[in-house]
Amino acid sequence: MKLTVIGKYGPYARSGNHAASCYLVSEGDTNLVMDMGPGAFSRLTDIIDPRDITAIFISHLHYDHTSDLLAMRYRLEELNTKVRIYSLREDTPWFSLLFDHPLIEHIPVGAGQSVKAGSLTLRFYEMKHTVPCLAVRVEGEKTLVYTGDTLYNENIYEAIRGANLLLSDTSKPLGFDGPHMNVGYAKEFNERTGIRILSTHLNPDYDPAPEFENYPDIEVAQEGKTYEI
Numbered sequence: 225m226k227l228t229v230i231g232k233y234g235p236y237a238r239s240g241n242h243a244a245s246c247y248l249v250s251e252g253d254t255n256l257v258m259d260m261g262p263g264a265f266s267r268l269t270d271i272i273d274p275r276d277i278t279a280i281f282i283s284h285l286h287y288d289h290t291s292d293l294l295a296m297r298y299r300l301e302e303l304n305t306k307v308r309i310y311s312l313r314e315d316t317p318w319f320s321l322l323f324d325h326p327l328i329e330h331i332p333v334g335a336g337q338s339v340k341a342g343s344l345t346l347r348f349y350e351m352k353h354t355v356p357c358l359a360v361r362v363e364g365e366k367t368l369v370y371t372g373d374t375l376y377n378e379n380i381y382e383a384i385r386g387a388n389l390l391l392s393d394t395s396k397p398l399g400f401d402g403p404h405m406n407v408g409y410a411k412e413f414n415e416r417t418g419i420r421i422l423s424t425h426l427n428p429d430y431d432p433a434p435e436f437e438n439y440p441d442i443e444v445a446q447e448g449k450t451y452e453i
């Protein structure tokens with residue numbers, strides 16, 4: 225199983241060739257895309273053809289995790305290819321705008337459910353954000369967990385039990401009081417479980433790397449890099 229970081233920024237990308245939240249999990253012929261923030265789609269197509277996307281998981285409907293789904297549909301129309309997207313259902317105009325399209329097969333999912341995407345099994349966990357948000361546990365030959373955006377909550381421990389990698393929203397500075405976890409939580413998850421961590425969802429103005437100098441199992445996610453899980 226491989227994880228490629230397409231975009232790691234939030235709530236907007238750093239200037240230049242960067243993107244907000246988007247990650248690609250690949251195993252054999254299965255390609256799972258997780259979130260599709262602004263700038264992500266073109267960077268994603270550097271790596272795979274949209275026709276080879278098995279499914280897309282959307283953690284929550286904030287713009288920095290979804291907005292390139294709108295640009296992506298033009299390419300789907302050109303290719304006349306369908307894509308399957310898993311997310312929570314929301315009764316909002318933004319939900320309809322994102323998913324009401326003949327080439328998008330939206331499958332509503334919720335906490336406690338699991339689905340198959342190619343060779344992978346996805347299990348969903350409720351997170352704690354300003355809007356409903358799911359973490360996903362991706363099980364294949366290896367297991368990784370992506371938190372989406374969230375405050376600290378005990379469901380994260382349930383999700384990461386026995387997993388090989390945690391891709392987590394833990395890149396905010398200590399003292400940050402918004403709806404994300406700070407760098408201290410990455411250290412806590414690693415100290416309590418020994419799990420390898422990729423810390424992501426970076427603000428362009430803050431580099432969390434110095435915080436993790438003494439933590440060999442915690443890395444700051446690097447865009448364009450493919451991680452062997």
Ligand SMILES: [Zn+2]
Nearest residue numbers: 284286353373
């Ligand atoms: Zn968010």
